[in-house]
Amino acid sequence: MTVEQKVLRKVTKVLDLKKLKKALPREPHVERIESEEYVNADGEDALKITVMLSDDTTLEQLTGENVVSLKSAIYNALRAERISLFPYIFLATQAELDELKREEEEED
Amino acid sequence: MHEDLLDQAAFLAAKDPKRPKQANLRRAVSSAYYALFHYLIDQACRELLGTQNDKRVYRHVLARAFDHGCMKEACVAFRDVSLPKKMAGALPSAFAIPPELQFVAETFVQAQEKRHIADYDLSTRFARWDVAGFIHEVERAIATFESVTNVNSRQFFLVCLLTWRTLKR
Numbered sequence: 583m584t585v586e587q588k589v590l591r592k593v594t595k596v597l598d599l600k601k602l603k604k605a606l607p608r609e610p611h612v613e614r615i616e617s618e619e620y621v622n623a624d625g626e627d628a629l630k631i632t633v634m635l636s637d638d639t640t641l642e643q644l645t646g647e648n649v650v651s652l653k654s655a656i657y658n659a660l661r662a663e664r665i666s667l668f669p670y671i672f673l674a675t676q677a678e679l680d681e682l683k684r685e686e687e688e689e690d
Numbered sequence: 691m692h693e694d695l696l697d698q699a700a701f702l703a704a705k706d707p708k709r710p711k712q713a714n715l716r717r718a719v720s721s722a723y724y725a726l727f728h729y730l731i732d733q734a735c736r737e738l739l740g741t742q743n744d745k746r747v748y749r750h751v752l753a754r755a756f757d758h759g760c761m762k763e764a765c766v767a768f769r770d771v772s773l774p775k776k777m778a779g780a781l782p783s784a785f786a787i788p789p790e791l792q793f794v795a796e797t798f799v800q801a802q803e804k805r806h807i808a809d810y811d812l813s814t815r816f817a818r819w820d821v822a823g824f825i826h827e828v829e830r831a832i833a834t835f836e837s838v839t840n841v842n843s844r845q846f847f848l849v850c851l852l853t854w855r856t857l858k859r
Contacts, residue, residue, distance in 0.1 A: 649826050650793070650830050675819055
C-alpha cells in the first residue's frame with residue numbers, strides 16, 4: 583500500500599465528527615468514523631471508511647435516503663479537500679463488530 | 691429481474707435476526723450488486739435496440755456483451771466527471787453529467803467492490819447493518835436513475851457502459 587500517512591492524517595481530520603456532524607443525517611446516529619488505507623479488487627489504492635453507528639440503530643433508520651446522505655456527506659467532505667482516493671464505505675455497530683470477532687475466534 | 695434480485699437480497703439479509711450467517715449476507719450483497727448490474731444493462735439494451743417485446747431476445751443476446759470491468763471504468767469516469775479530453779471535446783458544449791448520474795455511477799463502483807469481497811474475500815466479514823444499508827443504497831440508485839431527465843446524458847452513459855474501453859481511446 584502506498585497511501586501516504588500524510589494523506590491518511592488529512593482524511594482523519596476531514597472526517598472528524600465535530601466537523602462533519604452538520605452534514606450527517608439525524609438518523610442513524612454516528613458514533614465515530616474510522617479510516618484506513620485500502621487496496622481495491624483492481625489493485626488500486628483507496629480508502630476504507632468504517633462508519634460506526636450506535637448500538638441501538640434499527641433497520642428502519644437505514645433508509646435509502648439516510649444511507650445515501652450519510653455516504654454523500656463523506657464523499658463531499660473528501661472531495662472538498664481534493665482527496666481523490668475512492669472511499670469504500672462500510673457501516674457497522676460496535677456490538678456487531680464484537681460479535682463478528684467472537685464468531686471468528688470460535689471458528690479458529 | 692432486478693426487482694427479484696433486490697427482494698432476494700433483502701430476504702437473505704433479514705434472515706437469522708440474532709446471528710446472521712455470513713453465507714446469507716454474502717449472497718445478499720452479491721444479489722444487490724447484480725440487481726444494479728442487470729438493471730443498467732437492461733436499460734442500455736433498451737436504448738440500443740428498443741423496448742418492444744419482439745426485441746427481447748435481441749436485448750438478451752446483447753446483454754451478454756457487457757463486462758463488469760468495462761462498466762466500472764465508465765462509472766469511475768462519470769462519477770469523477772472526468773471524461774477523456776478527446777471525448778469531452780467532441781461532445782456538445784452543453785453536455786453535462788448530472789449529479790444523479792454521478793450518484794448512480796458511484797454506487798455501481800461501491801457495489802462492485804462489495805460484491806468482490808462478498809464472493810472472493812473470506813477474510814472480511816459482513817455486518818448486517820452494512821448489508822442492509824447497501825441494499826437500500828442500490829434501490830435508491832435505481833430509483834435515481836429512473837429520475838434522470840437529461841436524455842442525452844442518460845443515453846450516453848448507458849452506451850459508455852458497453853463501449854467505454856473503445857471510446858476512451
